[in-house]
Amino acid sequence: MGIKTLGICMVIAGFGMWGLLGARRQDKRVQQLKNLRMAIGFLEKEIFYMQTPLSLAMSRAGQFCDYTVSGLFKECAGNLEKKSGITGYEAWQSGLEKLKQESELKPIDLELLKSVGPQLGVSDRAEQQKFFTLIHEELKLLEETAYREAEAGRKIWSYGGFILGAAIVILLL
Amino acid sequence: MTGDKELVKRQILPYLSLPVKNIILQLNERFFNSLEEIRLRSGQPLVMKIGDKDYAVNLNGELVKSLENVYVVTSEDIYRTIASISDNSLYAFEEEIRRGFITVPGGHRAGLAGQVVVEGSQVRTIKEFSGICLRIAREVKNCAGSVISNVIPGGSRILNTLIISPPRCGKTTFLRDITRIISSSGQRNVVVVDERSEIAGCYRGIPQLDVGPRTDVLDACPKALGMIMAVRALSPQVIVTDEVGRIEDAEAILECINAGVAVITSVHAGSLRELSRRPVMNKLLEQNIFQLGIVLSRGKGPGTVEELIRWD
Numbered sequence: 318m319g320i321k322t323l324g325i326c327m328v329i330a331g332f333g334m335w336g337l338l339g340a341r342r343q344d345k346r347v348q349q350l351k352n353l354r355m356a357i358g359f360l361e362k363e364i365f366y367m368q369t370p371l372s373l374a375m376s377r378a379g380q381f382c383d384y385t386v387s388g389l390f391k392e393c394a395g396n397l398e399k400k401s402g403i404t405g406y407e408a409w410q411s412g413l414e415k416l417k418q419e420s421e422l423k424p425i426d427l428e429l430l431k432s433v434g435p436q437l438g439v440s441d442r443a444e445q446q447k448f449f450t451l452i453h454e455e456l457k458l459l460e461e462t463a464y465r466e467a468e469a470g471r472k473i474w475s476y477g478g479f480i481l482g483a484a485i486v487i488l489l490l
Numbered sequence: 491m492t493g494d495k496e497l498v499k500r501q502i503l504p505y506l507s508l509p510v511k512n513i514i515l516q517l518n519e520r521f522f523n524s525l526e527e528i529r530l531r532s533g534q535p536l537v538m539k540i541g542d543k544d545y546a547v548n549l550n551g552e553l554v555k556s557l558e559n560v561y562v563v564t565s566e567d568i569y570r571t572i573a574s575i576s577d578n579s580l581y582a583f584e585e586e587i588r589r590g591f592i593t594v595p596g597g598h599r600a601g602l603a604g605q606v607v608v609e610g611s612q613v614r615t616i617k618e619f620s621g622i623c624l625r626i627a628r629e630v631k632n633c634a635g636s637v638i639s640n641v642i643p644g645g646s647r648i649l650n651t652l653i654i655s656p657p658r659c660g661k662t663t664f665l666r667d668i669t670r671i672i673s674s675s676g677q678r679n680v681v682v683v684d685e686r687s688e689i690a691g692c693y694r695g696i697p698q699l700d701v702g703p704r705t706d707v708l709d710a711c712p713k714a715l716g717m718i719m720a721v722r723a724l725s726p727q728v729i730v731t732d733e734v735g736r737i738e739d740a741e742a743i744l745e746c747i748n749a750g751v752a753v754i755t756s757v758h759a760g761s762l763r764e765l766s767r768r769p770v771m772n773k774l775l776e777q778n779i780f781q782l783g784i785v786l787s788r789g790k791g792p793g794t795v796e797e798l799i800r801w802d
Contacts, residue, residue, distance in 0.1 A: 368582040397578060402570060405578040438578040441615045445581050
């Protein structure tokens with residue numbers, strides 16, 4: 318009887334934990350999108366007002382944001398600093414690969430970020446600013462959508478895990 | 491020769507796309523000595539100016555004069571070269587792009603061709619790049635050594651000097667060497683007003699070519715404006731500038747000379763006769779503004795002194 322009770326508790330706790338982690342992942346995605354938006358805003362200012370070379374601007378943007386999204390900028394800066402003939406687009410792509418592994422971002426978020434690469438550093442300040450403003454706006458929209466999804470999904474994920482665990486226990490019994 | 495290959499390898503090749511870089515690396519060392527320009531035009535043969543002649547590179551990596559069956563530059567080559575030259579930061583070179591070229595470390599110049607965006611009557615930028623002309627800057631120290639005693643007769647007074655030369659006869663190299671010699675010898679302050687960044691080859695304001703220890707450079711500064719600024723702010727004994735010819739240049743030269751500052755400058759012309767057909771320059775000559783004229787040609791290679799003219 319004791320072992321059976323322990324098993325029931327473990328199944329419910331396991332699924333519950335899975336649900337809680339799911340809810341946390343959604344919150345993290347919102348936070349990461351916000352951090353990315355702020356870092357891109359910082360990058361835009363470095364480019365528009367300071368005319369900082371791209372590698373240095375990336376490195377500074379990387380220092381400015383939190384660990385998960387800083388990998389994108391630091392990886393990109395590191396590749397550009399090597400001056401091995403790599404273009405801004407290629408450096409950004411390699412940064413995105415790193416971000417994909419370390420973040421909770423969805424494919425739709427990564428697709429938007431992919432569109433940044435071909436424009437990096439290839440035009441004058443005014444054009445760069447226009448582009449960054451656009452990306453900033455689109456990231457904000459994604460962030461709002463992610464926030465709504467996280468709000469709606471938080472309870473489902475949080476309680477859903479425990480409920481699913483309980484349902485499985487009932488079925489097994 | 492090895493020195494020239496090293497120079498190209500260190501200061502030019504890192505900016506080129508991999509295929510173009512590999513082609514140039516394969517070239518025989520003797521060509522590097524006279525390599526003057528590398529021209530990349532999208533969809534057109536890769537052309538290198540070696541001495542007086544243009545060469546393309548055939549599919550075996552050999553230099554040929556014919557433009558048939560040779561390496562053709564791709565838009566990818568142009569894109570990668572521009573990205574490297576600008577450090578992936580074209581926005582940081584707006585002023586340079588407006589002027590039509592970017593100077594890279596070492597003082598070498600990358601002339602740009604593409605779609606020019608005009609705002610009012612001013613060039614705003616160039617985009618959709620289609621061509622790059624990499625011009626290799628070389629210092630030829632002491633190339634002006636043979637005429638310096640004419641520029642500073644007796645070693646004290648510096649004569650107002652006009653270097654007369656058709657394009658590509660080495661007048662900028664000559665002018666740079668005169669600047670270096672004057673700046674290195676004696677206690678004279680020299681100001682170079684380098685409108686097209688050719689004399690000192692400044693990169694981010696720092697001269698990349700030797701213009702001497704007592705030389706200040708007003709880089710990318712319009713000549714007439716720069717000469718007046720220099721007289722007011724930098725107390726020069728000598729002002730050096732390149733390719734004068736406009737009315738405002740002539741007025742600024744007069745201002746400087748009347749302020750007791752010697753002017754050494756250059757002008758495009760094949761001979762004195764050609765020069766006198768240019769109204770602005772003819773007026774200056776009639777007023778005996780210049781005391782010494784140095785006519786250059788390519789007779790025995792760039793920088794050949796054809797004639798020395800004394801007007802004083």
